[in-house]
Amino acid sequence: MATVITRVGACVAAGLAALAPVVAFAGTAHAQTFSYTPYQTSRFDAGTPNSSVVVRNHHGVVISYGDSAIMYHAPSSTLDALGQALFLQNCASCHGDQANGIPANGTPGAYPNLVGLGPATIDFWIESGRMPAVDTAAVEAPRRQPRLTHDQAVAIAAWVNSLDPSYPYIPSVNLKGANVADGAALFALNCAACHTIEGDGDALARGTYAPSLRNIPATQVAEAIRTGPANMPRFTGNLSDFQVRDIVKYVTTEIQHPRNPGGFGLGGLGPVAEGFVGLLLGVGLLALVGFWVGERQ
Numbered sequence: 001m002a003t004v005i006t007r008v009g010a011c012v013a014a015g016l017a018a019l020a021p022v023v024a025f026a027g028t029a030h031a032q033t034f035s036y037t038p039y040q041t042s043r044f045d046a047g048t049p050n051s052s053v054v055v056r057n058h059h060g061v062v063i064s065y066g067d068s069a070i071m072y073h074a075p076s077s078t079l080d081a082l083g084q085a086l087f088l089q090n091c092a093s094c095h096g097d098q099a100n101g102i103p104a105n106g107t108p109g110a111y112p113n114l115v116g117l118g119p120a121t122i123d124f125w126i127e128s129g130r131m132p133a134v135d136t137a138a139v140e141a142p143r144r145q146p147r148l149t150h151d152q153a154v155a156i157a158a159w160v161n162s163l164d165p166s167y168p169y170i171p172s173v174n175l176k177g178a179n180v181a182d183g184a185a186l187f188a189l190n191c192a193a194c195h196t197i198e199g200d201g202d203a204l205a206r207g208t209y210a211p212s213l214r215n216i217p218a219t220q221v222a223e224a225i226r227t228g229p230a231n232m233p234r235f236t237g238n239l240s241d242f243q244v245r246d247i248v249k250y251v252t253t254e255i256q257h258p259r260n261p262g263g264f265g266l267g268g269l270g271p272v273a274e275g276f277v278g279l280l281l282g283v284g285l286l287a288l289v290g291f292w293v294g295e296r297q
């Protein structure tokens with residue numbers, strides 16, 4: 001369906017005429033057809049979302065965007081006051097009461113500035129239990145049992161977003177129609193280098209690590225892909241929502257039940273390593289046979 005063009009270059013090639021939004025109406029909200037835009041997380045490069053559907057409220061503010069694979073929703077601004085109260089209780093001691101990373105009597109830059117990060121980033125760090133942080137000296141905030149509920153996370157995301165509205169919004173993945181084989185191929189290409197093909201995670205440079213991807217809810221997988229937490233790259237225009245959905249399907253189903261399609265389960269070392277082990281065994285056997293044959297002469 002969607003003729004979503006994910007590459008700016010392709011859009012430029014397609015000509016500016018293709019970028020003209022087609023306006024349709026969905027109830028009281030306007031639904032527009034856009035051609036592209038990356039899924040930025042930073043206040044520095046926030047732009048129009050890459051979507052076939054964009055829904056605005058009567059003030060013209062984008063409240064949802066996406067397509068049949070993933071819809072991204074802004075947390076409702078009716079949650080702003082609750083979100084601010086929760087932020088002051090749970091986050092301001094480090095990130096400051098303006099969420100700008102400057103706590104009372106604190107040093108500027110001691111903690112990340114959260115203004116303009118976009119609701120998906122805020123939601124991911126709370127719902128994955130990383131925030132509120134327990135050990136500020138840790139090289140990497142670990143995934144933990146969340147201490148705030150989903151509704152509280154969304155309320156905090158609403159308030160932080162009200163300070164400087166940004167993308168991406170919180171994704172809602174429609175896994176129906178996802179292609180798990182394509183997801184596996186895309187995962188091998190884009191994710192396995194760090195997380196391993198079986199999703200068990202691996203050590204990276206300077207004490208950081210790519211965590212295990214077992215038992216991560218679909219929303220958080222999509223959020224991680226679109227926002228790139230900490231040392232993970234952010235996948236924006238280079239993966240379409242349909243490709244992200246395929247990857248999410250692979251991560252939330254196949255990776256949970258790894259199969260060994262053949263050979264020995266060598267701890268998921270992959271075909272190259274398995275082939276290499278085979279080679280070593282084979283050469284070893286040949287050497288033995290040669291030795292044995294030689295002795296007979």
Ligand code: HEC
Nearest residue numbers: 090091094112121122125131132133136139140141156230
């Ligand atoms: C005890 C101090 C502390 C508290 C409390 C705390 N944080 Fe953090 N936060 C940190 C530190 C330190 C980091 C950097 C961690 C890292 O990069 O692994 C961080 C990182 C983040 C990030 C990632 C920023 C980025 O640039 O990607 C987000 C989002 C965040 N915190 C949100 C929150 C929210 C929301 C709360 C309240 C629910 C909260 N934090 C409470 C210390 C804290």
Ligand code: HEC
Nearest residue numbers: 128140143190191194209210211216221224229230231232
């Ligand atoms: C360059 C290495 C790298 C690549 C490539 C990478 N990741 Fe990550 N990923 C990380 C790191 C590092 C973290 C942990 C970030 C943090 O919390 O500090 C992470 C975290 C995650 C999380 C959160 C897990 C949790 O514990 O909550 C998910 C989900 C995830 N990655 C999925 C993916 C997917 C899917 C891809 C491919 C589209 C991918 N990653 C590509 C390094 C990588």
